[in-house]
């Protein structure tokens with residue numbers, strides 16, 4: 001497959017458009033758009049409660065960052081695990097009730113997870129920034145703030161709670177935003193999980209000039225779940241890995257930088273067979289939520305998954 005250089009695909013939702021649409025009471029096209037529109041209002045409220053200046057002071061007092069990428073890539077396991085602390089999701093409803101985020105986090109650490117992902121979105125995932133703060137105080141391993149980030153404000157917020165990495169979803173951010181946000185993330189000593197679901201999104205992120213200075217702080221997340229339709233297909237990982245290899249092989253084809261970024265396969269990973277399949281395709285790291293959090297002992301489930309292949 002040959003991939004020719006093309007201009008970056010436009011982000012499906014750019015923040016200013018969202019604001020206009022939301023204020024004219026337009027109907028969201030899909031769940032991702034609904035989440036983004038709601039996030040606008042949420043961040044607006046947050047800013048009123050905690051102005052930027054105050055947030056910056058909180059960032060200055062936050063615990064130091066831990067190296068998320070190193071923890072994942074230097075894991076002793078053949079496939080390293082980011083285990084997700086997740087109470088609910090729009091596609092699956094409540095996953096665990098009662099839900100004790102700190103107990104789950106501790107259990108994951110005991111089960112051999114290299115890093116944790118903590119859902120902080122309240123409305124759609126029943127998460128909380130408080131969970132992240134509490135987990136930071138309880139465990140030593142690096143933490144990813146799993147949030148729908150639209151503004152630099154939210155990155156500072158994540159850091160103030162003790163996050164070591166944040167998720168940036170290519171489908172909801174423009175190239176300009178991705179570049180600015182990466183810069184800020186590096187300045188804060190954090191790492192970024194750049195999430196893609198299509199070859200176009202992968203190509204867009206690989207062209208970001210800021211990748212060079214973010215070296216060692218960036219992971220590519222291949223989301224097997226389409227956030228617009230909720231369809232899950234592990235083959236997404238196989239296809240996008242092939243795209244990535246193609247892009248790296250053709251000079252000037254879109255990968256603005258020569259080094260290979262670590263890849264994380266995300267979502268819809270349930271069984272030992274799933275993990276083995278991903279491993280056969282060359283995956284070295286996975287992000288797993290539902291399959292673990294639904295088990296009575298999530299840490300044991302993590303250990304079982306890690307030792308099963």
Ligand SMILES: O=P(O)(O)OC[C@@H](O)[C@@H](O)c1c[nH]c2ccccc12
Pocket residue numbers: 084086146147195223266267268269287288289290291
């Ligand atoms: O519970 P799962 O299917 O194992 O998936 C975990 C994680 O990949 C998923 O929660 C996720 C991936 N990307 C996201 C973006 C926003 C919210 C959630 C996600």
